[in-house]
Amino acid sequence: MHQLRLGDDVAVRYRAAAEGGEAIATDIEANVDKWEGTITKVRPHSVQVDVDNGHDSPVWRATIFIDGQTIFDAGTPKDLQAGRFLEVIGLDMKHRRMRATRILSLDTSPTQ
Numbered sequence: 001m002h003q004l005r006l007g008d009d010v011a012v013r014y015r016a017a018a019e020g021g022e023a024i025a026t027d028i029e030a031n032v033d034k035w036e037g038t039i040t041k042v043r044p045h046s047v048q049v050d051v052d053n054g055h056d057s058p059v060w061r062a063t064i065f066i067d068g069q070t071i072f073d074a075g076t077p078k079d080l081q082a083g084r085f086l087e088v089i090g091l092d093m094k095h096r097r098m099r100a101t102r103i104l105s106l107d108t109s110p111t112q
Helices: none
Strands: 010-016 023-030 034-045 044-050 060-065 084-090 099-104
Touching: 034 060, 034 099, 060 084
Parallel strands: 060 099
Antiparallel strands: 010 023, 034 044, 034 084, 044 060, 084 099
């Protein structure tokens, strides 16, 4: 909760309290986004990605931070290699930086 700031985009799951018409938050997600693009550089705890989210918008370079909490639905950390396509959701830390929550897809075909 200490990381929430005024103006953050949030999604809240809640349940009704037993009395008084109040609600109890069971899950809060803030500043979640989905990015996809080509990995251009790999570092020990991050990858640099040329993000292309379609919509005729220009490609921009971002840093994706990977840690022990990151869930890999596809591939493994060893598959994070330059030239591979990556689709990720996570916490948008602004300034084109994201803390990865989940790797949705990762091209694991051999790079050339």
